[in-house]
Amino acid sequence: MLGSAARSEAQDADPFEHGWILDAGASDLQFLSVKKSVIAETSSFATLSGLITDTGAAQIRVLMDSVDTKIDLRNVRMRFLFFETFLFPEATISAQLDAGQLRDLHTTRRKVIDLPFTLNLHGVTVERTAEVAVTLMSNDRVTVASTNPIVLALQEFNLEEGRAKLQEAANVDILPMGMVSFSFVFDRAQPGTPPDLQSVTAPVTPGSAALETQGDFDREACLGRFEILSRTGNIYFGPGSARLDDKSVPLLENLHDIVRRCPDLRIEISGHTDSIGSDASNQRLSERRAQSVRDWLAAKGIPADRLLAVGYGETRPAFSNDTEEDRRRNRRIEFAEIGG
Structure with a gap:
């Protein structure tokens, strides 16, 4: 009991104690696109990594080759024609969490906050603010999730040419925007091993995260x-x-x-x-x-x-x-x- 009380007091003093590591298998990043004005399609990314340091610096890394539309050749179109993953193999989301906003999370269990973040996508960096829900699932597990879809204009990320290529390849009209939502799950890091932002910046091998058959193609x-x-x-x-x-x-x-x-x-x-x-x-x-x-x-x-x-x-x-x-x-x- 004394150990639990001490842990609770520590959390009260520091919501980022020891830092947090992304549980990629339990996390989700999706984007919704609309074609023919009325058909909505949701896609996701299969390969994510991320962390929150013991100072509240957060970063999510997305390997763009891992785009998952559930259809093989549609994945390939997204990679080569739209995202140009051979040139821009990853996207990153960075934020600085405010300890003051989350200091009582261990008692409230869930807080909705406005979170400024930086998105680097397709070689373009923008700064935005999103409303997110931070939920303490247990003393050592937390989720950070969008409360509403985040609308991104394709023109802002130099993706309009990619949209035109997709439209020609699929012979459909596609709206010039995407709507992004996410639910990131983090586990508390072990004491004495605070996560380092450098751990999510390893070089990316082109195509290594692509969702496709291994070996020869038919x-x-x-x-x-x-x-x-x-x-x-x-x-x-x-x-x-x-x-x-x-x-x-x-x-x-x-x-x-x-x-x-x-x-x-x-x-x-x-x-x-x-x-x-x-x-x-x-x-x-x-x-x-x-x-x-x-x-x-x-x-x-x-x-x-x-x-x-x-x-x-x-x-x-x-x-x-x-x-x-x-x-x-x-x-x-x-x-x-x-x-x-």
């Missing part, structure tokens, strides 16, 4: 991924050049992983240009650019006889060539099964 999964990769627009060359820009590497690394896991397929790598310049020069440029991608994959160990580089010049535009934006999108590399 043909349908391969073809679906090639179609999605063809829509990314994240393979770059200098103007009039066939030399791959270094900023292409993150997507190429993911492409390599997918091609490697489709060992029974021979793959056509096709280059396409806009309509500026002569037909002959555009044809040559498209062939050289496709060959550069083929050479990159072969250098990474993909058997050369599985890869065919083809140039189509300006003959297969995906968009009109009337605007600079459409011309930019026509300058692309696509992937398909040979003979498919």
Whole structure:
């Protein structure tokens, strides 16, 4: 009894005693999107980590590859077309909890507070305030949950281009906002081992958290991924050049992983240009650019006889060539099964 009383007094003095560690399996982070104006879809993230230090500094880390829509190719679209996880593999939520607001949590058991937080998503950092409910489930377990959905405008996070790609891929209209809700469950850390914010900043291996079949993909999964990769627009060359820009590497690394896991397929790598310049020069440029991608994959160990580089010049535009934006999108590399 004396031990319990001492523990209660300690909690009264310091609600962050020893710090807290996120129970990822019991926690949940969801976002709701709306398509066709009336159809709401809820998705979540499967890989979370986080903590609250003994000074009340809180951080949640979200591995964006772990997006879970319950449908494999929809997950892949979200990763490559919307969130661009090959460039932005994680999102973080940071906050500083106020001990004064929570000092009596051990007696009230539940408190609703306004919590300022910082969200870093898709390379953009914003500051917001959310109403959250902090509930002490036991002396060593607490939840921090949103009381209302948090509305995020996609434009604010440079996600409008990703929304356009999703709309084209799925042939649906999607509202330019998402609604986020969460319930984070924390367990008290062991005495003498206060959690450190550095423990949730380990480097992320691209694709490591993706929810997909381990090992080789079947043909349908391969073809679906090639179609999605063809829509990314994240393979770059200098103007009039066939030399791959270094900023292409993150997507190429993911492409390599997918091609490697489709060992029974021979793959056509096709280059396409806009309509500026002569037909002959555009044809040559498209062939050289496709060959550069083929050479990159072969250098990474993909058997050369599985890869065919083809140039189509300006003959297969995906968009009109009337605007600079459409011309930019026509300058692309696509992937398909040979003979498919």
